[in-house]
Amino acid sequence: MNTTTTYGVDGMTCGHCVASVTEEIGLIPGAETVTVALVKGGTSQVTVTSASELDRALVAAAVEEAGYQLVAAA
Numbered sequence: 001m002n003t004t005t006t007y008g009v010d011g012m013t014c015g016h017c018v019a020s021v022t023e024e025i026g027l028i029p030g031a032e033t034v035t036v037a038l039v040k041g042g043t044s045q046v047t048v049t050s051a052s053e054l055d056r057a058l059v060a061a062a063v064e065e066a067g068y069q070l071v072a073a074a
Helices: 015-026 056-065
Strands: 003-011 031-037 045-050 069-073
Touching: 003 056, 015 031, 015 056, 015 069, 056 069
Parallel strands: none
Antiparallel strands: 003 045, 003 069, 031 045
């Protein structure tokens, strides 16, 4: 059974930002799909479907690797 979780990410402003976050989260073992609802200058919503619930610390590290900040989902 798949798990879908939505995370809030601050700092994204464009398609390149979306691509970076999508790529980094997609590298986490178990992550299957990553979709981003971009909110320029605000908190974007990143929805991840995975085989099982992902460790929030791994998601935060992936987001930070891409250059952005994971926040509480809005």
